[in-house]
Amino acid sequence: MxxxxxxxxxxxxxxxxxxxxxxxxxxxxxxxxxxxxxxxxxxxxxxxxxxxxxxxxxxxxxxxxxxxxxxxxxxxxxxxxxxxxxxxxxxxxxxxxxxxxxxxxxxxxxxxxxxxxxxxxxxxxxxxxxxxxxxxxxxxxxxxxxxHPTQAMLDMFTIRRKLGRVEGLKVVIVGDIKHSRVARSQIHALNILGAEEVRVVAPKTLLPPQPESLGVRVFHDMDEGLREVDVVIMLRLQKERMAGALLPSEQEYFHLYGLTEKRLARAADHAIVMHPGPINRGVEIDSEVADGERSVILQQVxxxxxxxxxxxxxxxxxxxxxxxxxx
Missing domain, CATH: 3.40.50.1370 (Aspartate/ornithine carbamoyltransferase)
Incomplete structure (x- = not known):
């Protein structure tokens, strides 16, 4: 057992x-x-x-x-x-x-x-x-x-409320996977509830060892990872849990992995944007997206x-x- x-x-x-x-x-x-x-x-x-x-x-x-x-x-x-x-x-x-x-x-x-x-x-x-x-x-x-199991379940509830189901969806989680307890719980919940595909997008320095073992498909390119997904979950950079310099700069991180309206256009037309908070605007997500019509961040709360x-x-x-x- x-x-x-x-x-x-x-x-x-x-x-x-x-x-x-x-x-x-x-x-x-x-x-x-x-x-x-x-x-x-x-x-x-x-x-x-x-x-x-x-x-x-x-x-x-x-x-x-x-x-x-x-x-x-x-x-x-x-x-x-x-x-x-x-x-x-x-x-x-x-x-x-x-x-x-x-x-x-x-x-x-x-x-x-x-x-x-x-x-x-x-x-x-x-x-x-x-x-x-x-x-x-x-x-x-x-x-x-x-x-962080209750955060994962409120995220599943948000997805089900907004899209009608979790089963069969393509979901991407972007950012600091390595230090995120939320990401681990989300991945387990998505796979248990029958998501078609769970993707993670992050630089190698922000991924745990052998991330595929968690049941995800790994991308290092943000544009590729966002293609035709139903749900985009952005993560906060967990700087308080980082040992050493894992990123060149916040500006460079936003350039490569920040969610903008232009990038979001690669997702499905009905895709929703989520974030467990707190948000670092201009670091992992643009304010235009965080406050936009596809954002369900406040509904999550x-x-x-x-x-x-x-x-x-x-x-x-x-x-x-x-x-x-x-x-």
Missing amino acids: NPHYALQVNADGKLRHFLTVEGLPKELLTQILDTAESFAGVHAQQVKKVPLARGKTIVNLFFESSTRTRTTFELAAKRLSADVLNFNIATSATSKGESLLDTLHNLEAMQSDMFVVRHNASGAAHFVARHVAPHVCVVNAGDGRHA TYGIAVRMAVMSMVLGNQASSLREGE
Whole structure:
């Protein structure tokens, strides 16, 4: 059995934690998308809440800075009617030397039901999931270069909403593949959901070793990689994770790999443009494209709330059966 599956899914095949897309079946990913669909209209209601997590306590454990991800997780939890605790790492006991496990156990003692974990170390969310009490669920909000599963799923949801499906589409991911946990999760999700072809476009210095092993077709020429694709996903240069000079300059990078209206014309007429954010305008994408009619970048942020509501409601709803398994 795939180890990622075993840790995340309980005996009756339901989601116990959400740590990575890798190793999960198409049926579970489709269930997340379908559940998100039921939440997509909540933001338009006068009372933007449903009672599915009433009485539950969700803790945002962000050991790495974030704006969009933390705030959308917080909004999603509140719209599920949960109590939310944002754990400030800078002023917490961990800054005084308390271990991560001691911090977790103290939060468990406060009757927390879920930890949303963001950490700069790959595998951190898996570590937490292996050590939490049986009544606690864990959702990965991004760990090092490894995975960002809810971002990948909100991207899949955006594609399905805009183009009607993921299956059979040609998708290109452009930019810093090497350092991007988002790209890894997107690639896994696209392949599981049946995309016809997943392409990556990047200079060799921004590709991981043997990128083809991820299930992608590699291009170094931007114009060739964009030809007739249905979806263009641009990535931010992860300069904070780069060691050494991997690029000659940002200007040269934009010249070779920046998305402009002229370049976008090589994609299919119905192609959409996506970006997980934050955007570096004039580095990976031109403002005319980012703000253009084919851009769905702001919709991604909106849909992120519905997808995170879906994931949290699913794992919290499966909490009881997981506890019975441990009896």
